[in-house]
Amino acid sequence: MDFRKIQLPREIHTGEGVIEETGSICKDLMFKDKVLVVSGPNTLKIAGEKAIESLQNENFDVETFIIDNASKSAVLEVQEASKDVSVVLGIGGGRVIDVAKLAATRNNIQFISAPTAASHDGIASPRASIKNEKGSVSLEAQSPIGVIADTEIISQAPFRLLAAGCGDIVSNYTAVLDWKLSYRLLNEYYSDSASALSLMTAKMTLESADAIKEGHVESAALVVKALISSGMAISIAGTSRPASGSEHKFSHALDIVAPKPALHGEQCGIGTIMMMYLHGGDWKYIRDTLRTIKAPTTARELKLDPECIIEALTMAHTIRKERYTILGDRGLTKEAAEELATATGVI
Ligand SMILES: NC(=O)C1=CN([C@@H]2O[C@H](COP(=O)(O)OP(=O)(O)OC[C@H]3O[C@@H](n4cnc5c(N)ncnc54)[C@H](O)[C@@H]3O)[C@@H](O)[C@H]2O)C=CC1
Ligand SMILES: O=C(CO)COP(=O)(O)O
Numbered sequence: 452m453d454f455r456k457i458q459l460p461r462e463i464h465t466g467e468g469v470i471e472e473t474g475s476i477c478k479d480l481m482f483k484d485k486v487l488v489v490s491g492p493n494t495l496k497i498a499g500e501k502a503i504e505s506l507q508n509e510n511f512d513v514e515t516f517i518i519d520n521a522s523k524s525a526v527l528e529v530q531e532a533s534k535d536v537s538v539v540l541g542i543g544g545g546r547v548i549d550v551a552k553l554a555a556t557r558n559n560i561q562f563i564s565a566p567t568a569a570s571h572d573g574i575a576s577p578r579a580s581i582k583n584e585k586g587s588v589s590l591e592a593q594s595p596i597g598v599i600a601d602t603e604i605i606s607q608a609p610f611r612l613l614a615a616g617c618g619d620i621v622s623n624y625t626a627v628l629d630w631k632l633s634y635r636l637l638n639e640y641y642s643d644s645a646s647a648l649s650l651m652t653a654k655m656t657l658e659s660a661d662a663i664k665e666g667h668v669e670s671a672a673l674v675v676k677a678l679i680s681s682g683m684a685i686s687i688a689g690t691s692r693p694a695s696g697s698e699h700k701f702s703h704a705l706d707i708v709a710p711k712p713a714l715h716g717e718q719c720g721i722g723t724i725m726m727m728y729l730h731g732g733d734w735k736y737i738r739d740t741l742r743t744i745k746a747p748t749t750a751r752e753l754k755l756d757p758e759c760i761i762e763a764l765t766m767a768h769t770i771r772k773e774r775y776t777i778l779g780d781r782g783l784t785k786e787a788a789e790e791l792a793t794a795t796g797v798i
């Protein structure tokens with residue numbers, strides 16, 4: 452028998468000020484007594500404290516745990532801190548959400564995702580990216596039972612984070628091309644519906660590029676919706692394949708080689724320009740649209756040396772080797788990497 456399970460969020464709450472409804476949302480979801488809020492040092496002040504007040508107003512006993520990295524040890528610490536709670540809330544950026552999501556999954560506890568920035572599509576996905584000695588691993592986790600996305604808070608986050616979210620969405624184009632390639636060459640499992648949702652999300656976002664502006668609640672709402680939809684494509688696929696291909700391998704490689712990596716979504720956006728070139732697709736459209744959004748398209752904008760880009764390109768195929776992409780099993784030579792980055796204007 453070919454059993455398949457698709458897990459999706461049960462409730463998605465978006466809107467200006469919705470973080471102040473956290474307590475009543477948790478009550479409606481029938482959580483009781485003690486809850487754990489996992490946040491970052493800054494995001495606690497930006498959103499965590501409002502959520503805590505709202506939870507306390509509904510008589511929840513709130514514990515707080517602050518993390519600053521998506522490491523294995525942070526996951527273990529949050530697991531330890533969440534043994535006797537009814538729900539774990541991750542309030543912050545992608546790293547906070549991943550740690551809280553994985554710790555809750557391992558403790559068999561429900562998880563609520565409350566993003567403070569629209570910077571990544573892990574908001575509603577059933578995966579968690581955790582750093583390890585080799586860079587990072589994508590681990591299976593539960594989907595959040597609820598998403599609380601306060602568009603006012605998200606619209607006030609540095610614009611760079613919103614533009615990065617667009618880079619993570621644009622990645623869907625090359626991720627799907629890579630996935631299809633692997634399906635054709637290696638008969639890898641492939642889902643038409645997950646790919647269709649992923650591509651539609653990327654297409655709609657790029658078509659709205661002109662409307663993605665700094666400080667606008669509507670822009671934040673547009674990107675949040677796309678990131679949640681991308682996370683659902685990951686849920687349907689049961690793998691991050693529809694949203695992570697060669698461009699993500701490049702970004703994961705940069706996280707290893709760069710002295711100070713840029714944001715995940717920024718790196719993925721630039722990776723998409725280059726991987727689309729390798730696929731023979733319309734890489735200029737990707738580049739120009741990222742420019743319209745004011746997302747970075749060059750190494751200089753990422754504050755990275757050209758050497759870093761070349762090194763990441765030549766090692767990208769070694770990341771998640773089981774995930775076949777346009778980079779093949781042998782990857783790029785140094786010369787080919789240099790040619791690719793130069794031809795696309797990345798260096
Ligand atoms: N689980 C999944 O399916 C996915 C996971 N990821 C992971 O997510 C992470 C990337 O997420 P990011 O959010 O880009 O990085 P991040 O979590 O490191 O956040 C970037 C910075 O933005 C700050 N920040 C967040 N909200 C803010 C606000 N409202 N105002 C001011 N500063 C704010 C954070 O404190 C942090 O310093 C990576 O580790 C990546 O691997 C990315 C995509 C999918
Ligand atoms: O970043 C992701 C999707 O945007 C998750 O992908 P990975 O499986 O590469 O961690």
Ligand SMILES: [Zn+2]
Pocket residue numbers: 571572619694695699715719
């Ligand atoms: Zn990503």
